Amino acid sequence: xxxxxxxxxxxxxYLGNLSIHCIYKYSSQGIIPKxxxxxxxxxxxxxxxxxxxxxRVSTHTINQISRSIKEVN
Numbered sequence: 001x002x003x004x005x006x007x008x009x010x011x012x013x014y015l016g017n018l019s020i021h022c023i024y025k026y027s028s029q030g031i032i033p034k035x036x037x038x039x040x041x042x043x044x045x046x047x048x049x050x051x052x053x054x055x056r057v058s059t060h061t062i063n064q065i066s067r068s069i070k071e072v073n
Contacts, residue, residue, distance in 0.1 A: 004045045005035070011043040015052070 011032075012018045027034040027041055032051050035042040 006043045006045060006048070008041050008043070011048060014045070014048055 006014060008020050008023045012020050012023045015023075023032070023043075024041070026032040027043075032043065033047040035044065
């Protein structure tokens, strides 16, 4: 593979060791864009980078959630 195109296993590892099942599920639902070549799913690294950026949760948000949980308990 070239450096910019990843197979499903490489994409799973690149996204933080997601399961391959998640990669297939996300790609079939259109959450992660995919390419299909000779029956194999391929992923552009730039698309995966976009996915990471769009789905990033800020520390501020995590702290707000933690405080809310503590208040409920």
